[in-house]
Amino acid sequence: MNYRLVLLFIMFLSCVTSQTYSQSYKDTQHHTCLKCHSNQSYSFNNQVTGKVVKRLMNPYYIMDTIAIRNGVHKSFDCTDCHNTEYKVYPHKSELKLQPLSSCLDCHGGDASFAKYKFEEIEQEFKKSVHFKVYGENFNCSKCHSQHTYVATARNSNNVLDIVDYNNKMCLSCHNDMKKYKLVSGHDNPKLVVIHDWLPNQELHFRHVRCIECHTEVRDSLMVSHNIMSKEHAVKKCTECHSGNSKLKASLYKYQNLQKRSEKGTISSILTNSSYTIGTHQSPILKLLSIIIFLAVLSAIITHSLFRIFKKKQ
Amino acid sequence: MGTIDKIYFYPVWLRIWHGFNALGILILIITGISMQSSIDSPVIGFNLVVNLHNIAGIIVLISYFIFFTGNLVTENGKFYLIKRKDFFKNLIKQGKYYAWGMFHGEKTPFPVTEKRKFNPLQKYSYVIVMYLAVPVVIITGIALLFPEIIIDQTWGISGVFLTAILHSVMGFLISIFLFIHVYIASVGKSPKDNYKAILNGWHHL
Numbered sequence: 001m002n003y004r005l006v007l008l009f010i011m012f013l014s015c016v017t018s019q020t021y022s023q024s025y026k027d028t029q030h031h032t033c034l035k036c037h038s039n040q041s042y043s044f045n046n047q048v049t050g051k052v053v054k055r056l057m058n059p060y061y062i063m064d065t066i067a068i069r070n071g072v073h074k075s076f077d078c079t080d081c082h083n084t085e086y087k088v089y090p091h092k093s094e095l096k097l098q099p100l101s102s103c104l105d106c107h108g109g110d111a112s113f114a115k116y117k118f119e120e121i122e123q124e125f126k127k128s129v130h131f132k133v134y135g136e137n138f139n140c141s142k143c144h145s146q147h148t149y150v151a152t153a154r155n156s157n158n159v160l161d162i163v164d165y166n167n168k169m170c171l172s173c174h175n176d177m178k179k180y181k182l183v184s185g186h187d188n189p190k191l192v193v194i195h196d197w198l199p200n201q202e203l204h205f206r207h208v209r210c211i212e213c214h215t216e217v218r219d220s221l222m223v224s225h226n227i228m229s230k231e232h233a234v235k236k237c238t239e240c241h242s243g244n245s246k247l248k249a250s251l252y253k254y255q256n257l258q259k260r261s262e263k264g265t266i267s268s269i270l271t272n273s274s275y276t277i278g279t280h281q282s283p284i285l286k287l288l289s290i291i292i293f294l295a296v297l298s299a300i301i302t303h304s305l306f307r308i309f310k311k312k313q
Numbered sequence: 314m315g316t317i318d319k320i321y322f323y324p325v326w327l328r329i330w331h332g333f334n335a336l337g338i339l340i341l342i343i344t345g346i347s348m349q350s351s352i353d354s355p356v357i358g359f360n361l362v363v364n365l366h367n368i369a370g371i372i373v374l375i376s377y378f379i380f381f382t383g384n385l386v387t388e389n390g391k392f393y394l395i396k397r398k399d400f401f402k403n404l405i406k407q408g409k410y411y412a413w414g415m416f417h418g419e420k421t422p423f424p425v426t427e428k429r430k431f432n433p434l435q436k437y438s439y440v441i442v443m444y445l446a447v448p449v450v451i452i453t454g455i456a457l458l459f460p461e462i463i464i465d466q467t468w469g470i471s472g473v474f475l476t477a478i479l480h481s482v483m484g485f486l487i488s489i490f491l492f493i494h495v496y497i498a499s500v501g502k503s504p505k506d507n508y509k510a511i512l513n514g515w516h517h518l
Contacts, residue, residue: 203460203473237359242351282478289485296489300496303411307500310416 025074028065032087033078038065044089067148081146103140117221124218125225134183142183143169153222159207159251166209174210194230212240212250223250322430323514326383331511333376340369342488349481370454377447392430393440403433415500425518435497442490446483453480 028034036042036057043054068074079086083095107118125131130138140146152165173179173188180188195201211223213234218224239246323331344366353359384390406422411434414422423432431439453476456463464472501507502517510516 200460236353237363238351238353241348241359285478285482292485292489296492300492304496304499306416 025065025069033082034063034065036089037061037063064148071145071148071150073146073149103144103146120221121225124221128225128227129229130183130227138183142173162251163207163209166211167205170210197235208240208247209251212247215250217246217250319515319517320425320427321514322516323510324387324389325514326379326387327389328511328514330376330379330383333372334380337369337373337376338487338491340365341373341484342491344369345481345484367458370451370458373447374451374455377451380443393436393444395436395440400433404437407432407434411497411500425516430516438490438493442487446486446490450480450483450487453477453483 025031025034028038031038039057040062041054041056043052045051046053081101083098085092085095104118104122107113107116108122109119130142150165153162156162156165171191173183174191175188177188192201198204211227214227214230216224216226216228216232218226234240234246344362347357347362348359348366351359352362384393403423410419410422413419421432423429425432456476457473457480460473463476498507498511499505501510506517
């Protein structure tokens with residue numbers, strides 16, 4: 001009687017855990033796909049020669065299983081999106097020709113995803129330099145890996161983490177000769193060289209996202225996906241380094257929302273890690289400086305008037 | 314050092330320092346306000362203003378060395394020494410003279426002598442400006458010139474942000490000092506007398 005209860009409990013536990021993560025991402029060695037696709041090499045039984053063959057895995061098809069388990073799609077299994085026939089090896093060649101579901105196939109027109117505004121993002125993306133150059137072949141997953149994507153900007157409190165995660169999306173192609181050439185047809189320009197005009201390059205790259213300058217700000221979206229070519233990118237210092245900084249409408253859209261709701265306005269001034277210039281970025285100090293200046297000025301005027309008046313007497 | 318009615322208080326090195334310092338600080342204040350207000354006109358571009366601010370900053374840094382070493386090696390340094398005795402009493406006495414006494418025919422409580430170049434209010438404000446505000450503004454200014462050397466985060470606050478705030482608060486204090494300094498200079502033997510002394514070095518009693 002007792003062992004049946006234990007068995008039932010184990011079955012219940014396995015059901016609960018498989019709901020949180022897809023059944024076997026944790027145990028990659030026994031996962032039908034990942035036992036090969038999480039390793040540098042794979043082995044199979046060649047039925048023609050009757051021998052076991054060991055081969056190198058195409059590096060682009062090696063999955064980062066830890067990243068998958070942290071990604072937004074962690075509860076899906078491979079064959080939820082990829083054809084179930086992939087479970088058989090050698091994979092059928094026709095499978096390659098079948099289109100995969102696009103992001104909007106699941107996310108579009110669904111009320112539970114409405115706040116992310118996927119449809120508007122698609123409209124904006126179609127104005128972008130990416131779409132103009134590569135058309136429909138440039139899909140969401142070119143930047144947002146569907147396997148590992150994490151909504152860092154919405155969830156992280158650390159601006160540097162958000163910037164780092166976001167810029168790596170751009171750099172995955174713009175700092176990779178093969179991937180860049182696949183889309184553009186020519187070699188990738190050296191980022192350090194084309195941004196030579198930008199003062200304190202390293203600091204800028206660490207503290208703001210590429211899209212801060214290369215994307216049009218759109219109030220209705222957290223990030224307008226209209227990525228613009230360098231001719232239309234921000235190049236004026238004062239667009240960001242001013243009281244009315246462009247960053248408030250882009251990167252600090254997230255930060256401000258979080259800070260206002262969590263800690264209040266004063267601490268959001270103190271914990272603001274953006275750098276515009278001087279005290280004017282803090283409204284309290286700006287007001288205080290104007291008051292002190294006016295007080296000193298009126299004291300000087302009054303004093304000199306008294307002196308003139310006394311002299312005349 | 315001088316005759317009965319005038320003292321040679323301002324030697325050539327001091328006047329050179331004062332001139333460079335005044336020029337540098339003036340450019341720094343104007344360009345500083347311009348940058349804070351993010352003025353980017355076609356005539357004077359933001360980049361030009363930033364460059365001017367940087368150059369003027371270096372001028373003030375060099376002139377500070379003249380001031381600092383000048384005061385170390387010459388007698389002039391001793392005029393800045395503060396005595397703890399009657400610190401606040403003297404301060405109030407001098408303040409009262411400027412606000413009340415001078416309009417009621419009172420004599421200055423701390424007349425200028427060969428041993429006393431500055432009255433207490435003057436001395437304290439010069440010490441605060443030249444030995445606190447200016448060094449802080451120079452150090453934070455150098456840090457902002459090379460922002461990669463600044464600590465990233467201090468108590469959860471961005472290091473660059475903190476440095477920038479400190480830099481502009483001190484800059485503001487210096488500009489307030491400048492206003493008062495230029496005005497109070499007109500309280501001399503005659504309103505123009507002290508301005509002439511800046512050029513020729515002689516202080517009239």
